[in-house]
Amino acid sequence: MKTFTLEEVESHVTAEACWMVYRNKVYNVTDFVQDHPGGQDIFLQFAGTDVTSLLGDVTVHPHSDSAYDLLDEYCIGQLSSPTSPATDTDTVDLQKQTAQMGHERDLQFLDLTRPLFPQLWHATYSKAFYLEQVHRPRFTPHYVPYFSDxxxxxxxxxxxxxxxxxxxxxxxxxxxxxxxxxxxxxxxxxxxxxxxxxxxxxxxxxxxxxxxxxxxxxxxxxxxxxxxxxxxxxxxxxxxxxxxxxxxxxxxxxxxxxxxxxxxxxxxxxxxxxxxxxxxxxxxxxxxxxxxxxxxxxxxxxxxxxxxxxxxxxxxxxxxxxxxxxxxxxxxxxxxxxxxxx
Known part of the structure; x- marks a missing residue:
């Protein structure tokens, strides 16, 4: 995996080039700046910084499982000199496992690479499963068609x-x-x-x-x-x-x-x-x-x-x-x- 210095990350702090660090990994989240649910302004406040403690404190800035799924897609490398303490490993592993479980459940619900209507038309899942899944927000950088036609x-x-x-x-x-x-x-x-x-x-x-x-x-x-x-x-x-x-x-x-x-x-x-x-x-x-x-x-x-x-x-x-x-x-x-x- 490619390595970056913290100084390199700190130089990417604009909407046109936005990088962040989470658990000693570097993420280029530029494509997500405009569509961040909390708004571009709050997102850019943390550009070029290590957001590990922020994401880890659910009382300050809680994120859904899908947020961690999305974050993985923007990983471009790791820090050459780790900044996050090793004592947080267990917590991070649990977050990753939870995110992975959420990702697997999503795949069973709807495949966001294919038209949605045919999938729903042939669906056999229960109301309880449907309501659980439909209220788990997903971010898709690509357009998802509803009909095949x-x-x-x-x-x-x-x-x-x-x-x-x-x-x-x-x-x-x-x-x-x-x-x-x-x-x-x-x-x-x-x-x-x-x-x-x-x-x-x-x-x-x-x-x-x-x-x-x-x-x-x-x-x-x-x-x-x-x-x-x-x-x-x-x-x-x-x-x-x-x-x-x-x-x-x-x-x-x-x-x-x-x-x-x-x-x-x-x-x-x-x-x-x-x-x-x-x-x-x-x-x-x-x-x-x-x-x-x-x-x-x-x-x-x-x-x-x-x-x-x-x-x-x-x-x-x-x-x-x-x-x-x-x-x-x-x-x-x-x-x-x-x-x-x-």
């Missing part, structure tokens, strides 16, 4: 800019229809506001009671397939940029009954304004969701929501359902408590 697979993935591109014209049309059928703009503004507020509630309800319907999920392969398609794929591969925002076809299916209900309850002016507000809230939600996963966020509000949402993915998926805010989590008692930052 390239056309179907194209429909299953969505770029972030597709959402505003498709729905902003629809929102504009609904506002125009509201103004056209109403006597004053006040009714349109009020309807738009109520629609946006309604979306924040729907965001919480969908996330908690549809996407995380784990307890009531039937122990049947078809139910597991539907669960994985709706949201499980995002929890299993949370940093996949093309499986993060909702495909337009799924948005239409979910929104259709809401549109029909609004038409029944409201006059046309309010209906159009309400749907414009609801879809505007949805667009903001999907953009914020992508922003939290893949951007260096603003410190005001979004930094806290990034910590909050990533804790939902990596620490406790049974709470912290709010993405744009914690309002409905507070109302319904599902706030995910986070430790105070130093």
């Amino acid at each position: 390239p056309i179907l697979d194209l429909l299953s993935r969505t770029t972030w800019y597709t959402v505003p591109l498709v729905w902003l014209p629809f929102i504009t049309y609904q506002l125009w229809r509201s103004l056209e059928t109403g006597d004053t703009a006040t009714t349109t503004v009020q309807g738009f506001f109520y629609g946006a507020v309604f979306w924040t509630f729907l965001e919480y309800v969908l996330h908690r009671f549809l996407f995380h319907l784990d307890d009531l999920l039937p122990d049947h392969p078809l139910a597991l397939l539907i669960h994985f398609t709706l949201h499980g794929i995002h929890h299993h591969m949370p940093m996949d940029r093309l499986r993060l925002v909702m495909p337009p076809a799924l948005t239409v299916i979910i929104s259709f009954p809401i549109f029909q209900l609004a038409k029944t309850l409201f006059i046309p002016t309010v209906t159009h304004a309400f749907m414009a507000g609801a879809f505007f809230g949805y667009v903001c939600y999907d953009m914020v969701h992508y922003y939290l996963h893949h951007a260096q966020v603003m410190k005001i509000h979004f930094k806290e929501m990034k910590r909050y949402h990533l804790a939902h993915h990596y620490k406790n998926f049974e709470s912290g359902y709010g993405i744009t805010s914690k309002v409905w989590d507070r109302i319904f008692g599902t706030v995910l408590e986070l430790p105070q930052e130093a």
Whole structure:
């Protein structure tokens, strides 16, 4: 194995060349900088350093088994002069064994080098095994197709800019229809506001009671397939940029009954304004969701929501359902408590 000095490691401290040391081995983690779940800024704080003690202290910076699997892929050599004490060997060996066991379980669940849908369609594992595995996040530097057919697979993935591109014209049309059928703009503004507020509630309800319907999920392969398609794929591969925002076809299916209900309850002016507000809230939600996963966020509000949402993915998926805010989590008692930052 190639050897490096600590001085060589310490000279690689940027996003373009980021090295680290763990248990006297050298890792070139440059390709992972932008997709680190905690953000690029916290990752680069430890660039060029020995992170052995950091990763070993689960009370400070806990990592999943899959994190150690991933780390092995970036190993480029070892230190010429060891810096970590030999007394930690037993702990490290246990971590490696645990990581290896996790890796073996993952291979039994899904092969991330092949299309996922056929594997799930023919799966025979239990609901308990499925839920254990789907909530163990995996990072894949390559794109994982969902369908074997390239056309179907194209429909299953969505770029972030597709959402505003498709729905902003629809929102504009609904506002125009509201103004056209109403006597004053006040009714349109009020309807738009109520629609946006309604979306924040729907965001919480969908996330908690549809996407995380784990307890009531039937122990049947078809139910597991539907669960994985709706949201499980995002929890299993949370940093996949093309499986993060909702495909337009799924948005239409979910929104259709809401549109029909609004038409029944409201006059046309309010209906159009309400749907414009609801879809505007949805667009903001999907953009914020992508922003939290893949951007260096603003410190005001979004930094806290990034910590909050990533804790939902990596620490406790049974709470912290709010993405744009914690309002409905507070109302319904599902706030995910986070430790105070130093």
